[in-house]
Amino acid sequence: MWADAIVTLIKLAVVIGVLLTTVPIMVWVERRGSALIQDRLGPNRVGPWGLLQPVVDAVKLITKENLIPDGVDHFLYILAPFIALAVALSTFIVVPFGQGDGLTLFGSKIHGFIVAPDLNIGILYIFALAAFGVYSIVIAGWSSNNKYSLLGGIRSSSQMISYELAMTISVVGVLMASSSFRLDQVVMAQTGTWLGFIPKWNVFPQIIGAITFMVAAFAETNRLPFDLPEAEAELVAGYHTEYSSMKFASFFMAEYINLVTSSALIVLLFFGGWTLPGLTIPHGWAGAILSLVIFAAKVAFFLWFFVWIRWTLPRFRFDQLMALGWKVMIPLAVVNFLWVGVAMALGIL
Amino acid sequence: MTASRTETTMLPQPQVDLLPKEGVVAVEHGVDGHTVLTVEREHLLDVLKSLKETPGLDCNLLADICGVDYPERDARFDVVYHLGSLEHGHRFRVKVPVTEDDATVPSAYGLWKAADWFEREAYDMFGIRFDGHPNLKRILTHEAFHGHALRKDYDPSQRWLLTEENLMTPKWSTGEQKNDDHLDTQVLNLGPSHPATHGTLRTVARLDGEYITEAECEIGYLHRCFEKMSETHGWEQVIPYTDRLNYCSSMINGVGYALTVENLLGVEVPPRAQVVRVILSEFSRIMDHAVCLGANLVDLGALTNFWYFFQIREEIYGLLESCAGGRLTVSYARIGGLAHDVPLDFEEHVRSLLARIPKFIDDVDKLVTTNKIFRDRTEDVGTISGEEALAWGWTGPCLRASGIPYDVRKAYPYSGYEQYDFDVPVASTGDTYARYLVRMEEMRQSLRIIEQAIDNLPPGPVITDDHHVALPPKEKVYTEMESLIWHFKLIFDGIKVPAGEAYGFTEGANGELGYYIVSDGTGHPYRIKVRPPCFAIYQAFPHMLEGSLVPDAIAILGSLNIIAGELDR
Structure with a gap:
């Protein structure tokens, strides 16, 4: 019993540790990557290739004066960044990140590389928490007592509600195909190949669903081209205009953690998780580490994809974003799950 | 006559018989190729109107309106209009002398909307009033500024206390206002310090949701008195x-x-x-x-x-x-x-x-x-x-x-x-x-x-050898008496x-x-x-x-x- 608890705690520590380490790494990738795309150098003074820049930034943010502007609603103003960070960190507990079957630690079974292995609602839990995340932005926008923040908060709530629908519906096809809400089961259902060379990843039969999900993921993480809640040129900094020091950093970290979660979900739902076609991952620790590496590489690719898109595309206008969400994304997601249903009935899938 | 300006000084000329007669005191030909009309104030609008609407004149561009101050004259100010016709190419300068006590001219806003801000600027800088202007108030200087800065007798060393209290506030921007659905609208200040106003521009807008129903701009945050300093x-x-x-x-x-x-x-x-x-x-x-x-x-x-x-x-x-x-x-x-x-x-x-x-x-x-x-x-x-x-x-x-x-x-x-x-x-x-x-x-x-x-970059000098204007080359200054004198005169008297x-x-x-x-x-x-x-x-x-x-x-x-x-x- 206590061993189980320790294993879970270790897993939790590892997940939070990895997530919080990914943030500075992503910040570095974002800055150096944007510089690469934009024909600039990017931060290159602190540490080799500027690698220590995010560390210095973190120190700066932590040691900055904790400023609370006049006229804000104190309680909500402070609460908002906490909600953002807490939600971002807790979604990851149902995300499996490697093949850990049959492994033991201190004589206790690991039950896979997932913090909450027995939570059978899996993906639903993620959506539920992600929906909760919108509160942080609305509360931040409202409590800041700033018109720009308010506009950002309002934009954000309507944007997230709209795109959550498309996101949820686009996943239905995957859930039908793998008959489970649990993400490790979703990955298991994607092992093997069709015709010997096409990996049995959901992206191939459900390309529409995959694209819808990815677009919705951009919208959910408030990244360009959907960064309207914080559209710099229009709303100064949107909902976090009035935030500084660690409270600002919490929003910032939450955004990057959400980015990692979204990339992980894209990989798990549509790109076969830690599987590779033609590769049977052996049991035991060697296989576990191999699966971790594959998974990390795939997630890294999508993280880079997020960066790449951000520095390539301009931003939507708000009404265009809503039109896209309701008139294009949701119908496409519905088409996807209808197609999966028909294909399953006909025995193709 | 200069090579560089020849083309401009040879601007197309208007047909003389088309020019308005009534109220025109003098017609001259400027060195810049403009036809210069001096007009009585009472007939200003008629003259401008006929310049704009007479076929063959068709001045569709109001390029500029400004004032000039001649304190020693009875009619102290000239209000100067620069007009042009894109079809015919001819250009006009219309001058209206007005006295200080009665520095009022009719507004040209009804003919060209362009007059809007140019007239406000002339008002701001010279105190010339434009009758019939929809929104005649200061534009480059602060609302609480005193006097008119480009008048020759304005002392530039004066200092005024300008506070936020008397910021430009459009009439419609105060008080509550409901939209058609009886919901509140709000007033938003875009700028002067805003990421999208590259520079210091301020726009006050009334928002209905995110739709702008009314807007007004305030400028002058970067006014550096270029004209006065010159x-x-x-x-x-x-x-x-x-x-x-x-x-x-x-x-x-x-x-x-x-x-x-x-x-x-x-x-x-x-x-x-x-x-x-x-x-x-x-x-x-x-x-x-x-x-x-x-x-x-x-x-x-x-x-x-x-x-x-x-x-x-x-x-x-x-x-x-x-x-x-x-x-x-x-x-x-x-x-x-x-x-x-x-x-x-x-x-x-x-x-x-x-x-x-x-x-x-x-x-x-x-x-x-x-x-x-x-x-x-x-x-x-x-x-x-x-x-x-x-x-x-x-x-x-x-x-x-x-x-x-x-x-x-x-x-x-x-x-x-x-x-x-x-x-x-x-x-x-x-x-x-x-x-x-x-x-x-x-x-x-x-x-x-x-x-x-x-x-086709030709060789040769890059500045005129007219030494009323340009300094002679240094080696000549040191060797020739005449060049030394030119140098001396230009340095001390200027052009x-x-x-x-x-x-x-x-x-x-x-x-x-x-x-x-x-x-x-x-x-x-x-x-x-x-x-x-x-x-x-x-x-x-x-x-x-x-x-x-x-x-x-x-x-x-x-x-x-x-x-x-x-x-x-």
Whole structure:
């Protein structure tokens, strides 16, 4: 019993540790990557290739004066960044990140590389928490007592509600195909190949669903081209205009953690998780580490994809974003799950 | 007569028999080729109306309105209107003398909307009232400012306490207001410190949701008294100040000023200086457009393109620096030519830039021009028709984007622009996307001009040998008595421009950049009025906003390229 608890705690520590380490790494990738795309150098003074820049930034943010502007609603103003960070960190507990079957630690079974292995609602839990995340932005926008923040908060709530629908519906096809809400089961259902060379990843039969999900993921993480809640040129900094020091950093970290979660979900739902076609991952620790590496590489690719898109595309206008969400994304997601249903009935899938 | 100004001084002339007679006290022919009408105030509107509406005269462009103060005269002020006809090419200067006690003239707003801000400026600076103006209040100075700064008897050392309390507040911006659904609307201040107002521009907007129902702009945050300062400086000393007008293309401002003074002086500019002026002006135009488009794209969220364009700008700054020593503010033009010759590797440098710049333009072109998101953001956004744009006094790329092919370089060639083969790009839709397309193409056309110019860069001096205007070369000063005297006289007395007046206009990056210069024969300009192209453009902005969204406001603002330095002077 206590061993189980320790294993879970270790897993939790590892997940939070990895997530919080990914943030500075992503910040570095974002800055150096944007510089690469934009024909600039990017931060290159602190540490080799500027690698220590995010560390210095973190120190700066932590040691900055904790400023609370006049006229804000104190309680909500402070609460908002906490909600953002807490939600971002807790979604990851149902995300499996490697093949850990049959492994033991201190004589206790690991039950896979997932913090909450027995939570059978899996993906639903993620959506539920992600929906909760919108509160942080609305509360931040409202409590800041700033018109720009308010506009950002309002934009954000309507944007997230709209795109959550498309996101949820686009996943239905995957859930039908793998008959489970649990993400490790979703990955298991994607092992093997069709015709010997096409990996049995959901992206191939459900390309529409995959694209819808990815677009919705951009919208959910408030990244360009959907960064309207914080559209710099229009709303100064949107909902976090009035935030500084660690409270600002919490929003910032939450955004990057959400980015990692979204990339992980894209990989798990549509790109076969830690599987590779033609590769049977052996049991035991060697296989576990191999699966971790594959998974990390795939997630890294999508993280880079997020960066790449951000520095390539301009931003939507708000009404265009809503039109896209309701008139294009949701119908496409519905088409996807209808197609999966028909294909399953006909025995193709 | 100067080579550089010949073309302008030979402006097309109007048919004399068409000119209005009633109320016209005098008709003269200015050294700048303008037909100068002195008009009685009672008949001003009739004269303006007949200049605008008589077939054959058709003055559809109101370029400028300004005041001039002659304290020793009975009728102390002249109100000066500069009019032009795009079809016929002739230009008018209409002058109305008014007395100090009764400094009122009827407003021309009913004829040209362009009069809106120009009249407010004349009111602000001289206290001349315009009867019938819809919103006559201060524009460049603060609401609580006392006196009228450009009057000759205004003491510039006075200081006023200007506080936030008397900020410009439009009448509609106070109090609660409900929309059609009985929901609250709110008033939002965009600027003066806002990421999208590149410079210090303030727009007050009433928002219904995110729709703008009413808007008004406040300018003047960057007012630096350019015109007042010029009156106490020597003719050459004004040039560094002109750099700070449109600081994105400072070379063009300096050249425009020099051309106007050269016109008054009747000085000839050597051919080499003319060609170098053209090359550097066109490079400046490319920079200006690059900054405008880059900033416009940043506001739409496409930061990468901004850096591509800034690379161009950086490299052109390298060229300007090698010629002038300065980068942003070059101060390279001189009355009669250039400060000094270009460096030895100039030609090579220009050619290497010519080879490199198209790549960056093409990169942005590929990333943006056909991008669906970009087109959705810009097409049918901030649309303005050709007639309306002209009525507001628009010129330059923004006017051409609305389908009117008016370019000073083609219509009134100066500095030898008639020798170069280039096209004037025109778009028809008049929206933000059209303005983007026009600027992109103009950059390419500028490269064409530079290519032809660098192929024909003549050798020779770069400044006139008229030593009333330009210092003799140093080696002559040390060896010849006469040169030493010229040197001495110029250093101590400065250039003496003969009494007279001229309106010189060139194609600035934003449109017609005009300098109306009055000289009284002393070592200082008596009055310099700059006609900044974006001043006319920006006055239409609040009207374009009504009914559009906040993000549209940002897109439109970026596409107009409002440079606060030029706007506020």
